[in-house]
Amino acid sequence: GESVGLHLPTLSVQEGDNSIINCAYSNSASDYFIWYKQESGKGPQFIIDIRSNMDKRQGQRVTVLLNKTVKHLSLQIAATQPGDSAVYFCAENTKTSYDKVIFGPGTSLSVIP
Amino acid sequence: DTEVTQTPKHLVMGMTNKKSLKCEQHMGHRAMYWYKQKAKKPPELMFVYSYEKLSINESVPSRFSPECPNSSLLNLHLHALQPEDSALYLCASSRTGSEKLFFGSGTQLSVL
Numbered sequence: 590g591e592s593v594g595l596h597l598p599t600l601s602v603q604e605g606d607n608s609i610i611n612c613a614y615s616n617s618a619s620d621y622f623i624w625y626k627q628e629s630g631k632g633p634q635f636i637i638d639i640r641s642n643m644d645k646r647q648g649q650r651v652t653v654l655l656n657k658t659v660k661h662l663s664l665q666i667a668a669t670q671p672g673d674s675a676v677y678f679c680a681e682n683t684k685t686s687y688d689k690v691i692f693g694p695g696t697s698l699s700v701i702p
Numbered sequence: 703d704t705e706v707t708q709t710p711k712h713l714v715m716g717m718t719n720k721k722s723l724k725c726e727q728h729m730g731h732r733a734m735y736w737y738k739q740k741a742k743k744p745p746e747l748m749f750v751y752s753y754e755k756l757s758i759n760e761s762v763p764s765r766f767s768p769e770c771p772n773s774s775l776l777n778l779h780l781h782a783l784q785p786e787d788s789a790l791y792l793c794a795s796s797r798t799g800s801e802k803l804f805f806g807s808g809t810q811l812s813v814l
Binding site for chain 2: 625633634682689694
């Protein structure tokens with residue numbers, strides 16, 4: 590069935606280091622992937638997205654990599670800051686239902702000052 | 703205006719009560735969503751409205767009733783809820799169905 594999952598439920602990194610958050614998906618029909626950040630008491634906030642015709646996309650301090658061969662998605666955060674501490678979710682849209690956005694289980698990122 | 707506004711922020715209700723959650727956006731988005739989120743879990747899709755028509759109902763119990771009065775407003779009517787329905791209810795919108803979602807801050811619901 591359709592599923593989006595993460596390899597690591599928690600991640601602790603030193604301030605200034607780079608962070609890598611991984612996500613596995615099983616639906617080969619998925620063609621649009623999004624990373625969200627959720628801070629305590631808030632709704633998820635869009636970080637970056639990528640469509641299946643790309644394998645890399647960069648934003649400000651963030652990079653998303655998509656490997657369709659192994660159905661793997663990653664979020665790289667450069668020079669991690671205390672404000673990056675949050676739960677990060679990957680989400681996917683499938684070609685079969687454009688309105689349906691399914692979230693993975695999430696990774697909690699903790700930045701050590 | 704790039705905000706999705708949800709009211710109320712907190713709600714406590716008994717199992718026999720009727721209440722409504724409200725969501726509003728003025729970004730001209732044509733898709734609106736209700737998600738339910740339990741603590742330390744990802745958001746779970748409940749309903750999707752596309753161009754003011756219900757396009758997805760993820761087998762949600764009938765004690766939850768969505769309504770989309772116009773393209774800017776989305777309501778979730780609650781009746782005879784159970785304690786296990788206690789959760790954070792998130793509203794989101796997107797320009798179309800295959801674009802990034804903008805989320806509100808949610809309504810934290812407690813059912814006693």
